[in-house]
Amino acid sequence: xxxxxxxxxxxxxxxxxxxxxxxxxxxxxxxxxxxxxxxxxxxxxxxxxxxxxxxxxxxxxxxxxxxxxxxxxxxxxxxxxx
Amino acid sequence: xxxxxxxxxxxxxxxxxxxxxxxxxxxxxxxxxxxxxxxxxxxxxxxxxxxxxxxxxxxxxxxxxxxxxxxxxxxxxxxxxxxxxxxxxxxxxxxxxxxxxxxxxxxxxxxxxxxxxxxxxxxxxxxxxxxxxxxxxxxxxxxxxxxxxxxxxxxxxxxxxxxxxxxxxxxxxxxxxxxxxxxxxxxxxxxxxxxxxxxxxxxxxxxxxxxxxxxxxxxxxxxxxxxxxxxxxxxxxxxxxxxxxxxxxxxxxxxxxxxxxxxxxxxxxxxxxxxxxxxxxxxxxxxxxxxxxxxxxxxxxxxxxxxxxxxxxxxxxxxxxxxxxxxxxxxxxxxxxxxxxxxxxxxxxxxxxxxxxxxxxxxxxxxxxxxxxxxxxxxxxxxxxxxxxxxxxxxxxxxxxxx
Numbered sequence: 001x002x003x004x005x006x007x008x009x010x011x012x013x014x015x016x017x018x019x020x021x022x023x024x025x026x027x028x029x030x031x032x033x034x035x036x037x038x039x040x041x042x043x044x045x046x047x048x049x050x051x052x053x054x055x056x057x058x059x060x061x062x063x064x065x066x067x068x069x070x071x072x073x074x075x076x077x078x079x080x081x082x
Numbered sequence: 083x084x085x086x087x088x089x090x091x092x093x094x095x096x097x098x099x100x101x102x103x104x105x106x107x108x109x110x111x112x113x114x115x116x117x118x119x120x121x122x123x124x125x126x127x128x129x130x131x132x133x134x135x136x137x138x139x140x141x142x143x144x145x146x147x148x149x150x151x152x153x154x155x156x157x158x159x160x161x162x163x164x165x166x167x168x169x170x171x172x173x174x175x176x177x178x179x180x181x182x183x184x185x186x187x188x189x190x191x192x193x194x195x196x197x198x199x200x201x202x203x204x205x206x207x208x209x210x211x212x213x214x215x216x217x218x219x220x221x222x223x224x225x226x227x228x229x230x231x232x233x234x235x236x237x238x239x240x241x242x243x244x245x246x247x248x249x250x251x252x253x254x255x256x257x258x259x260x261x262x263x264x265x266x267x268x269x270x271x272x273x274x275x276x277x278x279x280x281x282x283x284x285x286x287x288x289x290x291x292x293x294x295x296x297x298x299x300x301x302x303x304x305x306x307x308x309x310x311x312x313x314x315x316x317x318x319x320x321x322x323x324x325x326x327x328x329x330x331x332x333x334x335x336x337x338x339x340x341x342x343x344x345x346x347x348x349x350x351x352x353x354x355x356x357x358x359x360x361x362x363x364x365x366x367x368x369x370x371x372x373x374x375x376x377x378x379x380x381x382x383x384x385x386x387x388x389x390x391x392x393x394x395x396x397x398x399x400x401x402x403x404x405x406x407x408x409x410x411x412x413x414x415x416x417x418x419x420x421x422x423x424x425x426x427x428x429x430x431x432x433x434x435x436x437x438x439x440x441x442x443x444x445x446x447x448x449x450x451x452x453x454x455x456x457x458x459x460x461x462x463x464x465x466x467x468x469x470x471x472x473x474x475x476x477x478x479x480x481x482x483x484x485x
Contacts, residue, residue, distance in 0.1 A: 051464050
């Protein structure tokens with residue numbers, strides 16, 4: 001399912017946090033992006049989406065914004081290659 | 083076409099285009115229309131068409147790429163005598179067309195007296211800068227070395243157009259090269275350690291940064307090193323020949339070549355005897371749209387006013403950030419591009435070309451350090467490493483993200 005996307009998000013979020021000298025807490029599908037669960041801000045989130053597009057070749061936001069608040073909701077926006 | 087050699091072409095002028103060689107006799111034999119629209123993909127075709135249109139007293143449109151359906155005869159100004167219309171290098175939408183009086187195109191030529199010069203054409207033959215190099219070489223009776231472009235091009239060596247230009251430059255021992263800073267960075271990489279004793283190194287079309295000027299001065303110690311500042315509306319404004327980026331702040335009080343310079347809200351404004359009359363205000367001032375900042379006795383270019391992008395509510399200049407990255411040891415070239423973001427509107431991303439053997443992890447650390455004092459919105463995110471940076475037809479970096 002979305003396990004590989006979830007792993008990709010965890011890897012890249014970890015890298016973004018490490019670049020800022022932060023340590024990412026254990027990530028779950030219910031971890032919320034911008035309300036204090038995670039040590040990231042909106043620029044970090046924007047960076048994550050650019051990196052995910054570079055790595056998956058997909059841009060789920062091409063046609064406009066789609067609502068997501070948690071790691072699981074974001075992962076669900078990407079289709080997993082078979 | 084047959085006819086007399088135009089007075090702007092010296093009898094000794096020769097053009098080498100790939101494997102072909104042209105003098106006036108060979109150019110005059112090329113089948114080109116006397117005026118109208120031509121595809122400006124080869125210097126031979128452009129020079130022959132300019133000569134034919136001039137002889138027939140007709141307007142000529144030099145189309146970049148295949149002339150599109152929007153190009154009509156009206157764009158060549160039929161019935162209004164000889165003129166040359168050029169297309170801008172805009173990467174999106176319909177190109178802008180600008181009609182030039184040929185006498186004015188030629189009037190801008192300078193430094194044509196170099197005997198025995200061998201020029202390399204790095205610009206598109208349909209571009210203003212390309213035409214200037216071609217006319218300069220033609221007037222001086224120089225040798226002009228070029229490679230065919232676009233659909234006319236055959237197999238390119240790995241590394242593309244710049245690698246082929248480097249091969250041609252060495253094969254024909256060129257002495258004069260004019261190109262964009264982006265071209266020069268790629269050219270230095272393509273040339274490697276190969277011998278190429280140049281007499282003249284000219285940069286234009288983009289702001290020249292100090293690390294590049296230093297590398298060029300070291301690589302070509304014999305060469306006259308100049309960077310040219312020009313704007314679309316005002317034409318060529320000044321040349322800086324002291325090997326330093328930007329220009330002397332003292333020019334605000336006393337500018338060369340009959341110019342006056344001033345800064346309004348961080349933007350450079352000029353008053354030039356060569357500016358198009360309809361582009362200036364009542365006092366003769368023209369805004370260049372180029373941001374400048376003072377550093378000591380120097381004014382440095384800091385990107386385009388219309389190149390500012392909004393990142394999460396903060397206006398940032400991709401070019402200014404790029405200049406910082408270019409100054410990092412181990413960076414051969416860098417491009418900072420704004421990509422659209424659903425979260426922050428835009429985001430700056432950077433593509434880095436490392437010098438051979440550079441340690442990527444150390445380079446990442448150094449690149450982060452050099453932007454650490456910028457506002458977070460202005461720091462480039464998502465650093466990607468690449469072997470080269472693609473250039474537009476005008477030899478410049480494309481500033482906006484593709485997606």
